[in-house]
Amino acid sequence: MAYNNNFYPQQYYPQFYPQNPQQMPIQQQSQQQMPSQTPAQFQQPSPQPINSGLVSIPSEADARNYPVGYGQSVSFRDENAPYLYTKTMGFSQLEPPKFEKYKLIKESSDLPVKASESEASNKLPSYAEKSDIEDVRAEIKALEEKVSKLAEKKKKKEVVEDDDD
Amino acid sequence: MMIDNNMYAMLQQLRSNPMQMLSKRFNIPQNINTPQDIIQYLLNTNQVTQEDVNRAMEMRRQIFREK
Numbered sequence: 001m002a003y004n005n006n007f008y009p010q011q012y013y014p015q016f017y018p019q020n021p022q023q024m025p026i027q028q029q030s031q032q033q034m035p036s037q038t039p040a041q042f043q044q045p046s047p048q049p050i051n052s053g054l055v056s057i058p059s060e061a062d063a064r065n066y067p068v069g070y071g072q073s074v075s076f077r078d079e080n081a082p083y084l085y086t087k088t089m090g091f092s093q094l095e096p097p098k099f100e101k102y103k104l105i106k107e108s109s110d111l112p113v114k115a116s117e118s119e120a121s122n123k124l125p126s127y128a129e130k131s132d133i134e135d136v137r138a139e140i141k142a143l144e145e146k147v148s149k150l151a152e153k154k155k156k157k158e159v160v161e162d163d164d165d
Numbered sequence: 166m167m168i169d170n171n172m173y174a175m176l177q178q179l180r181s182n183p184m185q186m187l188s189k190r191f192n193i194p195q196n197i198n199t200p201q202d203i204i205q206y207l208l209n210t211n212q213v214t215q216e217d218v219n220r221a222m223e224m225r226r227q228i229f230r231e232k
Contacts (some may be wrong), residue, residue, distance in 0.1 A: 056223075056226065059197045066213065067201060067204040067208055069209065069215050069218075070209060072208075113222075
Protein backbone atom coordinates (compact mmCIF):
# COMPACT_ATOMS: atom_id res chain seq x y z
CA MET A 1 0.00 0.00 0.00
CA ALA A 2 1.65 3.23 -1.11
CA TYR A 3 1.46 6.28 1.09
CA ASN A 4 1.27 9.78 -0.17
CA ASN A 5 3.99 12.13 1.03
CA ASN A 6 1.50 14.06 3.15
CA PHE A 7 -0.37 11.08 4.61
CA TYR A 8 0.69 9.23 7.70
CA PRO A 9 -1.31 6.47 9.36
CA GLN A 10 -2.91 7.63 12.57
CA GLN A 11 -1.87 6.07 15.85
CA TYR A 12 -4.60 4.14 17.56
CA TYR A 13 -5.31 4.37 21.30
CA PRO A 14 -7.90 1.75 22.11
CA GLN A 15 -8.52 2.72 25.74
CA PHE A 16 -8.07 6.42 26.13
CA TYR A 17 -8.11 9.37 23.84
CA PRO A 18 -8.91 12.77 25.38
CA GLN A 19 -11.05 15.28 23.55
CA ASN A 20 -8.64 18.09 24.31
CA PRO A 21 -5.18 17.35 22.86
CA GLN A 22 -3.64 19.81 25.33
CA GLN A 23 -4.26 17.37 28.15
CA MET A 24 -2.13 14.69 26.51
CA PRO A 25 1.46 14.13 27.61
CA ILE A 26 3.99 16.13 25.66
CA GLN A 27 5.81 13.02 24.35
CA GLN A 28 2.61 11.66 22.82
CA GLN A 29 1.79 14.98 21.25
CA SER A 30 5.13 15.20 19.48
CA GLN A 31 4.91 11.66 18.17
CA GLN A 32 1.40 11.99 16.84
CA GLN A 33 0.76 13.21 13.31
CA MET A 34 -2.51 14.99 12.63
CA PRO A 35 -4.29 13.93 9.47
CA SER A 36 -7.43 15.58 8.25
CA GLN A 37 -9.60 13.03 10.08
CA THR A 38 -10.72 13.88 13.60
CA PRO A 39 -9.50 11.68 16.45
CA ALA A 40 -13.03 11.20 17.79
CA GLN A 41 -13.70 8.57 15.13
CA PHE A 42 -11.37 6.14 16.88
CA GLN A 43 -12.95 6.54 20.31
CA GLN A 44 -14.63 3.51 21.71
CA PRO A 45 -18.25 4.37 22.41
CA SER A 46 -18.96 4.31 26.12
CA PRO A 47 -22.05 2.36 27.18
CA GLN A 48 -24.91 4.80 27.23
CA PRO A 49 -28.49 4.19 28.25
CA ILE A 50 -30.96 4.36 25.40
CA ASN A 51 -32.55 7.77 25.37
CA SER A 52 -36.23 7.33 24.71
CA GLY A 53 -36.90 11.04 25.04
CA LEU A 54 -38.49 10.73 28.48
CA VAL A 55 -36.54 11.31 31.66
CA SER A 56 -37.64 9.16 34.58
CA ILE A 57 -37.97 10.98 37.87
CA PRO A 58 -39.30 9.82 41.24
CA SER A 59 -41.56 12.80 41.92
CA GLU A 60 -42.97 16.05 40.57
CA ALA A 61 -40.59 18.08 42.71
CA ASP A 62 -37.61 16.49 40.96
CA ALA A 63 -39.10 17.44 37.61
CA ARG A 64 -39.60 21.04 38.74
CA ASN A 65 -36.01 21.27 39.99
CA TYR A 66 -34.50 19.50 36.99
CA PRO A 67 -31.86 21.65 35.21
CA VAL A 68 -33.05 22.69 31.76
CA GLY A 69 -31.12 24.96 29.42
CA TYR A 70 -32.50 28.09 27.77
CA GLY A 71 -34.77 27.36 24.85
CA GLN A 72 -34.91 23.68 25.77
CA SER A 73 -37.82 21.46 26.68
CA VAL A 74 -37.55 18.23 28.65
CA SER A 75 -40.28 15.63 29.17
CA PHE A 76 -40.48 13.54 32.32
CA ARG A 77 -42.19 10.35 33.35
CA ASP A 78 -43.15 9.96 36.98
CA GLU A 79 -42.09 6.53 38.24
CA ASN A 80 -44.48 6.50 41.19
CA ALA A 81 -47.57 8.17 39.76
CA PRO A 82 -49.42 8.14 36.42
CA TYR A 83 -48.21 11.54 35.31
CA LEU A 84 -46.08 13.08 32.62
CA TYR A 85 -44.43 16.47 33.02
CA THR A 86 -42.79 18.87 30.61
CA LYS A 87 -40.51 21.69 31.62
CA THR A 88 -39.75 24.36 29.06
CA MET A 89 -37.25 27.16 29.61
CA GLY A 90 -37.54 30.46 27.82
CA PHE A 91 -34.73 32.16 25.98
CA SER A 92 -33.81 34.53 28.78
CA GLN A 93 -33.72 34.74 32.56
CA LEU A 94 -36.71 37.09 32.52
CA GLU A 95 -39.07 34.39 31.28
CA PRO A 96 -40.15 31.96 33.99
CA PRO A 97 -39.98 28.24 33.17
CA LYS A 98 -43.17 26.69 31.86
CA PHE A 99 -44.23 23.53 33.64
CA GLU A 100 -47.03 21.27 32.45
CA LYS A 101 -48.52 18.23 34.09
CA TYR A 102 -50.40 15.51 32.23
CA LYS A 103 -52.34 12.67 33.78
CA LEU A 104 -52.16 9.26 32.14
CA ILE A 105 -55.54 7.54 31.89
CA LYS A 106 -55.66 3.93 30.84
CA GLU A 107 -58.48 3.14 28.46
CA SER A 108 -60.63 0.08 29.16
CA SER A 109 -59.72 -2.73 26.81
CA ASP A 110 -62.82 -4.90 27.60
CA LEU A 111 -64.93 -3.80 24.61
CA PRO A 112 -63.51 -4.65 21.18
CA VAL A 113 -63.26 -1.82 18.69
CA LYS A 114 -65.96 -3.11 16.29
CA ALA A 115 -68.64 -3.48 18.98
CA SER A 116 -68.03 0.01 20.23
CA GLU A 117 -68.41 1.36 16.70
CA SER A 118 -71.77 -0.42 16.14
CA GLU A 119 -73.01 0.92 19.44
CA ALA A 120 -72.09 4.39 18.34
CA SER A 121 -73.99 3.97 15.07
CA ASN A 122 -77.09 2.65 16.87
CA LYS A 123 -77.26 5.71 19.05
CA LEU A 124 -77.71 8.00 16.03
CA PRO A 125 -81.36 8.80 15.10
CA SER A 126 -82.63 7.34 11.80
CA TYR A 127 -83.78 9.93 9.35
CA ALA A 128 -86.08 9.32 6.31
CA GLU A 129 -84.80 10.21 2.89
CA LYS A 130 -86.48 12.65 0.53
CA SER A 131 -87.49 9.86 -1.89
CA ASP A 132 -89.39 8.10 0.92
CA ILE A 133 -91.30 11.31 1.69
CA GLU A 134 -92.22 11.81 -1.99
CA ASP A 135 -93.61 8.25 -2.18
CA VAL A 136 -95.78 8.88 0.88
CA ARG A 137 -97.06 12.12 -0.65
CA ALA A 138 -97.98 10.35 -3.88
CA GLU A 139 -99.90 7.69 -1.95
CA ILE A 140 -101.76 10.34 0.02
CA LYS A 141 -102.69 12.16 -3.21
CA ALA A 142 -104.03 8.95 -4.79
CA LEU A 143 -106.11 8.23 -1.70
CA GLU A 144 -107.53 11.76 -1.73
CA GLU A 145 -108.60 11.35 -5.37
CA LYS A 146 -110.29 8.04 -4.59
CA VAL A 147 -112.16 9.56 -1.66
CA SER A 148 -113.34 12.52 -3.76
CA LYS A 149 -114.58 10.19 -6.55
CA LEU A 150 -116.50 8.09 -4.03
CA ALA A 151 -118.04 11.22 -2.55
CA GLU A 152 -119.19 12.39 -6.03
CA LYS A 153 -120.74 9.01 -6.80
CA LYS A 154 -122.63 9.09 -3.54
CA LYS A 155 -124.00 12.58 -4.25
CA LYS A 156 -125.18 11.57 -7.73
CA LYS A 157 -126.91 8.52 -6.28
CA GLU A 158 -128.74 10.60 -3.72
CA VAL A 159 -129.89 13.08 -6.38
CA VAL A 160 -131.24 10.30 -8.57
CA GLU A 161 -133.16 8.78 -5.64
CA ASP A 162 -134.68 12.17 -4.78
CA ASP A 163 -135.82 12.61 -8.41
CA ASP A 164 -137.49 9.17 -8.39
CA ASP A 165 -139.41 10.18 -5.28
CA MET B 166 2.93 4.99 31.34
CA MET B 167 4.80 8.23 31.98
CA ILE B 168 2.71 10.87 33.65
CA ASP B 169 3.62 14.47 33.16
CA ASN B 170 4.40 16.56 36.26
CA ASN B 171 1.66 19.00 35.39
CA MET B 172 -0.86 16.20 35.17
CA TYR B 173 0.31 14.82 38.51
CA ALA B 174 -0.13 18.22 40.14
CA MET B 175 -3.61 18.49 38.64
CA LEU B 176 -4.53 15.08 40.00
CA GLN B 177 -3.29 16.01 43.45
CA GLN B 178 -5.29 19.21 43.39
CA LEU B 179 -8.34 17.32 42.21
CA ARG B 180 -8.06 14.88 45.10
CA SER B 181 -7.63 17.57 47.73
CA ASN B 182 -10.25 20.04 46.53
CA PRO B 183 -12.30 18.73 43.61
CA MET B 184 -14.87 21.53 43.67
CA GLN B 185 -12.23 24.24 43.39
CA MET B 186 -10.56 22.35 40.57
CA LEU B 187 -13.82 22.00 38.64
CA SER B 188 -14.70 25.64 39.25
CA LYS B 189 -11.36 26.69 37.79
CA ARG B 190 -11.68 24.37 34.82
CA PHE B 191 -15.17 25.53 33.85
CA ASN B 192 -14.90 29.15 35.07
CA ILE B 193 -17.67 28.74 37.61
CA PRO B 194 -18.19 31.76 39.88
CA GLN B 195 -17.47 31.34 43.59
CA ASN B 196 -21.06 32.01 44.68
CA ILE B 197 -22.35 28.98 42.74
CA ASN B 198 -21.60 25.91 44.80
CA THR B 199 -24.59 23.52 44.77
CA PRO B 200 -24.66 20.76 42.13
CA GLN B 201 -28.00 21.94 40.78
CA ASP B 202 -26.75 25.50 40.36
CA ILE B 203 -23.49 24.35 38.80
CA ILE B 204 -25.30 22.25 36.21
CA GLN B 205 -27.66 25.12 35.43
CA TYR B 206 -24.68 27.47 35.04
CA LEU B 207 -22.94 25.05 32.67
CA LEU B 208 -26.14 24.78 30.65
CA ASN B 209 -26.61 28.54 30.52
CA THR B 210 -23.05 29.04 29.28
CA ASN B 211 -23.39 26.22 26.70
CA GLN B 212 -20.48 24.33 28.20
CA VAL B 213 -22.66 21.22 28.32
CA THR B 214 -25.70 20.24 26.29
CA GLN B 215 -29.08 19.19 27.57
CA GLU B 216 -28.40 15.67 26.34
CA ASP B 217 -25.21 15.54 28.40
CA VAL B 218 -27.17 16.54 31.49
CA ASN B 219 -29.91 14.00 30.81
CA ARG B 220 -27.37 11.23 30.31
CA ALA B 221 -25.48 12.15 33.47
CA MET B 222 -28.67 12.29 35.54
CA GLU B 223 -29.76 8.92 34.20
CA MET B 224 -26.41 7.38 35.09
CA ARG B 225 -26.61 8.91 38.57
CA ARG B 226 -30.12 7.52 39.01
CA GLN B 227 -29.00 4.03 38.00
CA ILE B 228 -25.97 4.15 40.28
CA PHE B 229 -28.02 5.17 43.30
CA ARG B 230 -30.67 2.62 42.43
CA GLU B 231 -28.11 -0.20 42.37
CA LYS B 232 -26.81 0.85 45.79
